[in-house]
Amino acid sequence: MSSKPHFSIEFFPPATPEGVEKLRGVRDQLAALKPEFFSVTYGAGGSTRDRTLQVVREIREAGLDAAPHLSCIGATQASIREHLAEFREIGVKRIVALRGDLPSGMADPGEFRYANELVEFIRKDSGDEFFLEVAAYPEVHPQARSYEADLTAFVRKVQAGANSAITQYFYNADAYFHFVDAARKAGVTIPILPGIMPIASYSKLARFSESCGAEIPQWMRRKFEGFGDDAESVRAFGLDVVTAMCERLITGGAPGLHFYSLNQTGLTTELCRRLGLV
Numbered sequence: 001m002s003s004k005p006h007f008s009i010e011f012f013p014p015a016t017p018e019g020v021e022k023l024r025g026v027r028d029q030l031a032a033l034k035p036e037f038f039s040v041t042y043g044a045g046g047s048t049r050d051r052t053l054q055v056v057r058e059i060r061e062a063g064l065d066a067a068p069h070l071s072c073i074g075a076t077q078a079s080i081r082e083h084l085a086e087f088r089e090i091g092v093k094r095i096v097a098l099r100g101d102l103p104s105g106m107a108d109p110g111e112f113r114y115a116n117e118l119v120e121f122i123r124k125d126s127g128d129e130f131f132l133e134v135a136a137y138p139e140v141h142p143q144a145r146s147y148e149a150d151l152t153a154f155v156r157k158v159q160a161g162a163n164s165a166i167t168q169y170f171y172n173a174d175a176y177f178h179f180v181d182a183a184r185k186a187g188v189t190i191p192i193l194p195g196i197m198p199i200a201s202y203s204k205l206a207r208f209s210e211s212c213g214a215e216i217p218q219w220m221r222r223k224f225e226g227f228g229d230d231a232e233s234v235r236a237f238g239l240d241v242v243t244a245m246c247e248r249l250i251t252g253g254a255p256g257l258h259f260y261s262l263n264q265t266g267l268t269t270e271l272c273r274r275l276g277l278v
Ligand code: FAD
Pocket: 040, 041, 042, 043, 044, 069, 070, 071, 096, 097, 098, 099, 100, 101, 113, 114, 115, 116, 134, 135, 136, 141, 142, 143, 144, 145, 149, 150, 151, 153, 154, 157, 166, 167, 168, 169, 195
């Protein structure tokens, strides 16, 4: 690998005081890898509003760059303005702008229907103050009518003013390359960073992948299933396949990587080490 690609690391806001304390240690260890920024997820409908902001605030206080995720489903223009004011106050420069999913039991979608409307609103409200990341789906968003419709929706977010994109995780590098090619043909020039999910537990990954539309290739499934409860083999094989995929992505032109850390240090650190990012 000639030049070092950028990389960033994602956290979720812990639900317990113990989790919050643990994340401080995780953050400090991962900060030593010098990621470009840490992003912090946001529970759609505002369920983690305060917790997300607190984690972001502490990242900023530690002198690091933080990118809060912000979803617009269920939100109003006024509530988004409040978020932007809070972000401004703690020196946030980058936001991951999302639609999110309407939580069960919440009926009112609010004043925004899709992420492109959030991007448009932030641009109208705050000009170029924030660097806006949006989500991309190389294997197609599960609710999309078709591959083409999803690509059009992505292009709309870029036209509304997104600066960069982070993909849903995948384990098939060809899906990423195909998506980037299609986006380039549609006139998209912004960086599209692959989202990388390290594999800690196959059963959890399989469950989660069902809901978010990420495919675990059959050959990987069969191999993981063969390991049964042997967590060490799952970890070793997971690291090997994810490292190999990241190497292919970078060699093939991916501008960087975004690691879904799941608030753990081990796998992300090891991947960065193997990839020569640190
Ligand atoms: P959109 O881009 O609005 O797309 C949503 C769906 O609507 C797609 O199927 C799209 O094809 C379709 N669509 C878009 N525009 C139109 C239109 N005009 N007409 C018809 N259909 C349209 N979720 C969270 O709750 N919190 C998080 O912090 C979070 N972080 C994420 C980070 C990344 C990098 C990624 C990839 C996903 C994240 N998600 C998060 C999940 C995300 O919120 C869900 O996938 C959600 O369902 C879609 O959000 P979006 O911003 O991609 O939506």
